Amino acid sequence: MAKELAIEIKDLHRYYQDIKAVQGVSLQIEAGTVFSLLGPNGAGKSTTISVISGLLRPTEGDAEIFGKSIISQANQAKQHIGVVPQEVALYQDLTGRENLAFWGKMYGLRGAKLEARIGEILEIIELTDRQKDKVEKYSGGMKRRLNIGVALLHQPDIVIMDEPTVGIDPQSRRKILESVKALNEQGMTVLYTTHYMEEAQELSDRIAIMDHGKVIAEGTHNELVRIVGELDRVELTFGAEIDGKLDNWSQLPGIKSVTTDTTAAALLVDDSDQALPHLFEAAARDHLKIISVAVYEPNLETVFLHLTGRALRE
């Protein structure tokens, strides 16, 4: 028997005047899973999330949250969601506790239930000791945690997190990733956007890769990696500018694709052990000095490169 669908996105389009931010995205996210949207900046992840959270109306298409349309049954749909915005969206001049109390009320909590929830959330985000301090006095990591805590107040079935780890220290990042896992273990569905493939890989049951407003691949980590087969990724750095000298390298034996930067290149190859000698030879022929070589086993980065011809972080 198929699992219940937490989120179903149906042929979603969203345009800003001439810019087509999202074009025909369709996804099904099962309840109780962690689902990641992976893609570079500007791929359309945040727009997709904004539509699902009911903040933007789709130009075309619809999204359903546990069967409730985000267009026609917005309020019922929103009851299931807790959104963690990318930027810290809190009142800096109120204390942590005051923030939680206010947002709790906005989610419709009142009285003893609200008080109890605030206490629980403060424990979860480890801010019990600092609850009476104004948010403006918190560190970046503490603000991020509170930012997440607010979204959990009403015990939503789905937590939507928009790049929650951007610009924070490794320790805080680790805490956030752990909390995502913990939430999922409690049965929450998590929709997570990131442009860090390691995060997507570590957390997700399923991943959708987005680029230019479209989903270009979707599946479990293993399914996605299989798209590129057994291809290895080789990254070369040169001592001088490449200047188009690599144009014919894709014809070399075992080389599947070549993408270049001014002084660096990324290549997908059948087997790196066999390909590397050919590469060194070609470099010597073209008078290019290789400064560094790195070889990677197939991963999401490789998949993105394979599908788009660009690196994820370009």
Add this chain to the structure above:
Amino acid sequence: MRIYHLALKDLKQLFKSWQTAFFLLLMPIAFTLLFGFIFGGIGGDAEDPRLLIGVMDLDKSEHSQALIQMLEESETLRPIINADYTAETYRKQVEIGDLHAALVLPAGFGEALTAGEPLPLTVVADQKAMVANQAVRADLATIYSRLFGIVLSASLSQETFQQIAALSPEEQDAYYQQALELASSLWESPPVTVLSSYTGAESEAQADALEQNAFIHSSPGMMAQFAIAGLIGSAEILVAERKSRALSRMLTTGFPRMGILVGHFLAMSAVIVLQLLVLAVFGQLFLDLPYFDRPTATLLLIVVSAMVNGALGLLIGALAKSSDTAVVFALVPMFVFSGLGGAWTPLEYTSKSVQFVAHFTPVAWMMDGFKDILARGAGLETVWLPVVVLLGFTALFFSLGAWRFKFE
């Protein structure tokens, strides 16, 4: 040279936003006009600027008519009579501002006057117009006492004659009437007249123009006030520079701290020089104010006034931690200096001790200087004192600003 570049950068930042133009120029011009309007300089009846006083004559005697006739000839009041109006209608008219005041001449007015016991008159006037009401009171009192004098002259003349010769009742009446006419015609040019003349006014026409120009006070007042308001933008630039760490970065370039202060000070002063110049030219062209009859004095005063405000801006920028506080820190001195320094209400309406305290604000000295130039036609020989004092204020504000300026 680096100071100059820094000042130029500040100016560029300022003039990129259209609000600068708004605060620096449009607002003060709008307010100069508004104040001129309130003060009756524009929009009123240019032909006849007299205050309108509704008169209701319940007495309908020759004396009440004579009083109305004298009001017609007044320089301050212009009687308005409407047969359809009741006392209540007149009161309403005052309430809604169609009439400045209303006067009821009660029944028995003439008789009481003849009996030598003039009845006190009640004038209904808008309480707010305090200064104008004093004029109404004074003018009406003068007219009324002159009328009383005329009636008195006639009675006394008649009584004296009756001591010499007997008059029949008809003759008495005719004698009295003749006396009234004679006395009123003699009052038209009384033996001793009181004439006004003014310092610096070479002709009577010039004196009249001065007396009637409602902008002599409001124009420099608004210049003084908005020169401080203009600091808001400049002070915000300073705050933003510190917050964005551009200031720290500037220090790493080996630019001396004093140079940074002077650069900002120059930029702020330059903006205000421009503002004051535009306002003075506006005053000269559109408000008939002789700002540039003595250009050296005016220009000098403008430059030092701008310097005071530039230094004040530096102080505000030094003290303010955020752009919100910069606004408050600029508005507080704006209100305190303008209010106390006499930009809103002439200091002559205040006591000597207030005037003394007022001169601890730069605005009072700016006002003194500009009003001397505008009203008295004064030049450098008079303006040097405000200039020196304003330079002192500049030094004070600059030192305080430099002392409190947090570079890190």
Add this chain to the structure above:
Amino acid sequence: MKALDIAIKDLRQSFRSFFAIAFMFVLPILITGLFAFIFGGGSEESEISFEPIPVQVYNQDRGEFGEILLTIWGSDAFSDLIALTVAEDEAGARQAVDEKQAEVAILLPAEFTETVVNPGRYTGIELYQDPTLTLGPGIMKSLVTQFVDALNGSNITAMVANQQAGERGYTLTQEQNEALSLAYYSAVSASAQQGTLVNLESPGGEQQEENAGIKSILGFIMGGMMIFYAYFTGAYASNTILTEEENGTLERLFGTATAPHVIITGKLLAAALMIFVQLVVLTAFGRLVFGIQWGALGLLLVFVLVTTIGAASFGMFAISLAKDRKQAGVIMGAGITVTGMLGMSGTFMLSSPTPNAAIDRITLLVPQGWANRALLAIMEGLSPERIWLSILGLLVYSAVLVVLGFVRFQKRFA
């Protein structure tokens, strides 16, 4: 309920903000205090205190009237009003005015007494004054006129009596002429003893003191300031919509299934609560500290409520015109200042010698003008018609603005 939660949260934030407190309470009290000081001169008295007017008199008069005038003005009765200096020569008297040592120089001509006692002669007294001043010279002019008019009147009486008697073939004796003068002076001074001939009353029927009490002036000023800053608070409160938009909390609010109209209502409610608190604190402060008489308490309460609504609506409308916080800053700094000052320009009539009556109507272009009109009408005890019309006008104006503001924000967040 959610709207109220938003309002309470906003209040909490505002009362923690230095900026908001400064604009809501500190500035209006500061400015009123400033005027209390300016007009009260720091004294406890409730009347405006004036310093004696520095006056130079150059007396060339060959007769006794010049001396009499100097004696009167030099007497104790006038010491509070006039600081008299008798000048050695005309140039000295004029120089004192030129150098601001004196506000006015009074030049009594040599033939002063001769003109007064001999019918048919004419002369003039020159008042040489500082053109930057109006008050002191004005008072002196009316004092001189009063004195001279008594002399003129006596002289004219003599001329009339002599001419009329002459026309009938009689000549008045020296005694008769002297008796005439005496009779004239005693009648004039008897009427002067009766008190002032002209009393001023406000349209509401209140007596106006000769020197309008400092408290009524302060009332006008503080009333004007209160309204000015109440409208500022309205804009400040609505501006938090834009602040929240910029900080991302507004989007998050929408994410909590809170409808835009609830949020806007919450903001409006916050504005109203802030303004209400502000007006209550300021009126109470004005009454207790400055002794201002605000008029009938019931009407004052109506005014406070209606102005609260008015200022909250205007703020919402004004901020709905702004795209971002920067524009809102200009609207608050310039728009509220211009409309506010226009609205309270009736108050500036205080010190105008020729106030423009039309200003009363021009102020009605802005809602602050209606509020000012209502408050002044209540303070001056004007007709119920004027009070209620002003209040109704403000309500209608506010209703239009709040609808416009609401619709604009609704559209924006739809």
